[in-house]
Amino acid sequence: MPAPLSGITVLDLTHVLAGPFCSSTLQDLGARIIKVERPVTGDDTRAFPPFLGGESAYFAALNAGKHSIALDLKQPADRAIFDRLLGRADILLENYRPGVMERLGYGYDSLHARFPRLIYGAVSGFGHTGPDAAKPAYDMVVQARGGVMSITGEEGGPPVRVGASIGDIVAGMYLAQGVLAALYSREKTGEGAKIDIAMLDAQIPIQEHAIAIATATGHPPGPTGARHPTITPFSTFRAADGFFVIAAGNDALFGKLCTTLGLDPADPRFATNGLRCDNVHLLKRLIETVTLQQPVAHWIATLDAAGIPTGRVQNMAQALADPQILARNMVLPVTPRDGGGPAFTAAGNPIKMSTLPEQSARPPAPTLDGDRAAILDWLDHPA
Amino acid sequence: MPAPLSGITVLDLTHVLAGPFCSSTLQDLGARIIKVERPVTGDDTRAFPPFLGGESAYFAALNAGKHSIALDLKQPADRAIFDRLLGRADILLENYRPGVMERLGYGYDSLHARFPRLIYGAVSGFGHTGPDAAKPAYDMVVQARGGVMSITGEEGGPPVRVGASIGDIVAGMYLAQGVLAALYSREKTGEGAKIDIAMLDAQIPIQEHAIAIATATGHPPGPTGARHPTITPFSTFRAADGFFVIAAGNDALFGKLCTTLGLDPADPRFATNGLRCDNVHLLKRLIETVTLQQPVAHWIATLDAAGIPTGRVQNMAQALADPQILARNMVLPVTPRDGGGPAFTAAGNPIKMSTLPEQSARPPAPTLDGDRAAILDWLDHPA
Numbered sequence: 001m002p003a004p005l006s007g008i009t010v011l012d013l014t015h016v017l018a019g020p021f022c023s024s025t026l027q028d029l030g031a032r033i034i035k036v037e038r039p040v041t042g043d044d045t046r047a048f049p050p051f052l053g054g055e056s057a058y059f060a061a062l063n064a065g066k067h068s069i070a071l072d073l074k075q076p077a078d079r080a081i082f083d084r085l086l087g088r089a090d091i092l093l094e095n096y097r098p099g100v101m102e103r104l105g106y107g108y109d110s111l112h113a114r115f116p117r118l119i120y121g122a123v124s125g126f127g128h129t130g131p132d133a134a135k136p137a138y139d140m141v142v143q144a145r146g147g148v149m150s151i152t153g154e155e156g157g158p159p160v161r162v163g164a165s166i167g168d169i170v171a172g173m174y175l176a177q178g179v180l181a182a183l184y185s186r187e188k189t190g191e192g193a194k195i196d197i198a199m200l201d202a203q204i205p206i207q208e209h210a211i212a213i214a215t216a217t218g219h220p221p222g223p224t225g226a227r228h229p230t231i232t233p234f235s236t237f238r239a240a241d242g243f244f245v246i247a248a249g250n251d252a253l254f255g256k257l258c259t260t261l262g263l264d265p266a267d268p269r270f271a272t273n274g275l276r277c278d279n280v281h282l283l284k285r286l287i288e289t290v291t292l293q294q295p296v297a298h299w300i301a302t303l304d305a306a307g308i309p310t311g312r313v314q315n316m317a318q319a320l321a322d323p324q325i326l327a328r329n330m331v332l333p334v335t336p337r338d339g340g341g342p343a344f345t346a347a348g349n350p351i352k353m354s355t356l357p358e359q360s361a362r363p364p365a366p367t368l369d370g371d372r373a374a375i376l377d378w379l380d381h382p383a
Numbered sequence: 384m385p386a387p388l389s390g391i392t393v394l395d396l397t398h399v400l401a402g403p404f405c406s407s408t409l410q411d412l413g414a415r416i417i418k419v420e421r422p423v424t425g426d427d428t429r430a431f432p433p434f435l436g437g438e439s440a441y442f443a444a445l446n447a448g449k450h451s452i453a454l455d456l457k458q459p460a461d462r463a464i465f466d467r468l469l470g471r472a473d474i475l476l477e478n479y480r481p482g483v484m485e486r487l488g489y490g491y492d493s494l495h496a497r498f499p500r501l502i503y504g505a506v507s508g509f510g511h512t513g514p515d516a517a518k519p520a521y522d523m524v525v526q527a528r529g530g531v532m533s534i535t536g537e538e539g540g541p542p543v544r545v546g547a548s549i550g551d552i553v554a555g556m557y558l559a560q561g562v563l564a565a566l567y568s569r570e571k572t573g574e575g576a577k578i579d580i581a582m583l584d585a586q587i588p589i590q591e592h593a594i595a596i597a598t599a600t601g602h603p604p605g606p607t608g609a610r611h612p613t614i615t616p617f618s619t620f621r622a623a624d625g626f627f628v629i630a631a632g633n634d635a636l637f638g639k640l641c642t643t644l645g646l647d648p649a650d651p652r653f654a655t656n657g658l659r660c661d662n663v664h665l666l667k668r669l670i671e672t673v674t675l676q677q678p679v680a681h682w683i684a685t686l687d688a689a690g691i692p693t694g695r696v697q698n699m700a701q702a703l704a705d706p707q708i709l710a711r712n713m714v715l716p717v718t719p720r721d722g723g724g725p726a727f728t729a730a731g732n733p734i735k736m737s738t739l740p741e742q743s744a745r746p747p748a749p750t751l752d753g754d755r756a757a758i759l760d761w762l763d764h765p766a
Contacts, residue, residue, distance in 0.1 A: 004568035029564045050599035057599035130710035138630040141694040147702035151546025159626055159696045161609045162545045163534030164589045173556045178734040180563035181412045185387035187570040194737040204713045205730035206547045210699040215728035216433035216440035220698035226544045247521040311524040313542045315603035316593040319530035327513035330587045345598035347588035351561040354577040
């Protein structure tokens with residue numbers, strides 16, 4: 001059974017994170033990614049720390065298995081190569097500011113007229129329409145403006161950035177969804193489509209809870225630290241040697257939790273979820289007077305045995321060594337380029353499909369322009 | 384031009400968030416969603432606060448436009464209806480714990496034998512394989528165990544939950560990607576596929592930066608509050624009336640920022656990004672001695688004019704009134720069920736496609752079992 005996107009070629013003009021994250025997903029699903037980089041410097045993330053053996057570990061993981069050709073889209077000779085690539089590609093991805101592709105002569109309308117089957121996927125800070133379309137944006141700008149920083153952080157404290165770059169990443173994921181839908185649709189209609197994803201837009205649907213609270217109550221929610229805003233007990237707790245989570249989402253689980261910890265399950269102050277929310281700080285102290293007496297491992301084993309959802313708060317080193325994460329093949333070595341070189345590590349593919357073989361390693365990321373000869377040869381020899 | 388997933392029918396057994404988030408995306412792309420709910424109570428989120436007119440605003444937004452039939456999959460009469468639905472569906476979504484569908488007689492292997500074109504999408508806490516497959520999980524459990532809480536929060540402070548439920552949501556997005564890839568692939572092979580998404584798995588790829596740091600340096604990163612860990616100045620700053628972001632990602636932008644704020648662009652303590660990172664707290668104080676003298680609106684206008692990426696830290700009420708977000712149609716009213724009833728609000732569709740008309744409102748969410756007659760009638764009248 002071939003991989004779902006077997007035979008699909010992606011021309012990837014994107015750099016940094018949102019676009020490359022999208023093309024990595026398409027690659028995991030079986031597509032071939034041709035990274036079209038600007039000459040001399042290439043993708044900005046080639047210069048992003050940390051480095052191993054002079055190469056960016058960040059770039060190496062995010063671009064593992066892609067192919068690179070360096071083209072200056074203002075130079076006639078390179079434009080001629082790009083035109084030939086467009087004739088062979090299924091998907092074009094770009095993350096320029098709106099208008100740049102049009103000025104280069106590669107706007108969607110003209111490309112669609114020449115290559116009606118081409119799927120054109122764009123991701124930008126604010127999208128191709130609206131009053132702020134031309135403004136620059138970064139992950140943190142859309143995290144701020146889209147609201148997620150206002151609901152992240154300590155209760156009563158200043159806004160906190162989500163540690164993961166969800167401003168870029170969620171946008172890249174929506175772009176992948178649009179591209180995949182367009183691929184399916186093209187099988188029916190024979191026509192490509194343009195997809196226009198805005199990082200700011202993408203922040204809104206992921207805050208379904210905050211939208212419901214803000215619109216139904218008139219009061220936008222604030223940050224609540226490490227606890228669920230409307231379910232109790234559902235937060236981190238301190239053990240003797242670190243933090244762990246207890247997620248007792250209903251009365252039955254709360255009763256089990258009390259029995260397990262030796263607390264009084266009939267305490268009227270905690271009889272309902274509403275009362276537990278009203279007395280959340282008191283309940284937390286009562287639970288921690290017990291949990292601080294034993295290490296995290298003890299509580300994970302005890303709560304697991306009682307069927308109460310729990311988990312250790314892990315740092316990234318611990319997460320990358322977690323037996324479940326490893327068993328699911330979510331941590332992959334990146335194969336060094338010529339049998340030597342730095343040992344990079346990349347995330348595995350979270351889309352487990354019966355039609356997609358699991359990988360045990362990722363191929364190396366390309367050197368800048370490192371696949372030029374092979375790509376030109378492929379253009380000369382149509383399949 | 385029909386919507387990309389026009390003609391596609393999804394049987395949606397999922398409840399709460401990850402699965403319904405996925406089916407909402409498929410619906411935005413044109414699919415018809417038949418929500419198969421358990422009798423009497425239905426989807427748990429029908430009972431989630433906040434409420435308007437006795438209905439959950441949370442459920443109303445996340446299930447807008449879906450159709451509902453209540454079926455008890457342990458009862459022969461309801462199983463007979465479900466079997467007929469399977470014969471007409473393209474996609475089945477479920478979020479039970481692993482093994483539940485097999486015990487009901489609806490495991491993938493037996494379904495694939497009977498309905499070879501059916502695409503089977505599953506999302507669970509830990510996936511269908513690995514030592515912890517059978518354990519229960521919630522968003523916060525996978526946020527904790529997957530590492531994102533360890534990089535979110537104040538510098539040196541305790542772990543903080545991401546305010547958005549990215550444990551559920553990113554998993555639901557990966558499920559949508561897998562389903563879309565399988566739909567495309569089915570056009571080529573005639574066969575469906577099983578997709579097995581784990582919420583814990585899905586936390587790993589979104590932390591590309593933390594993985595690079597943990598594996599290349601041996602030191603897992605911690606939280607950095609509201610600043611970028613390796614670029615300075617790139618964080619929130621205080622103005623007279625609130626917080627805003629300055630994202631000066633390179634030397635040129637930093638020079639412009641100094642000129643704009645009246646700071647010395649030649650100060651040797653800030654000559655490179657590395658030095659600015661070393662002196663991040665001093666630089667922040669110097670910038671805030673200026674920015675605290677004017678309101679946020681002043682600084683947004685001033686930095687916009689200078690071409691420096693910036694944005695207000697908005698709460699959800701402000702975000703939902705943001706002219707750019709409104710211009711992009713990202714806030715939609717939910718049409719009341721019979722011309723009356725509560726005025727719910729839902730997020731718009733962030734996948735803007737040339738082949739997908741924009742919506743100006745979302746249809747209402749279904750009452751429990753509210754579409755039974757229409758669905759049974761459809762089963763009796765093959766298209």
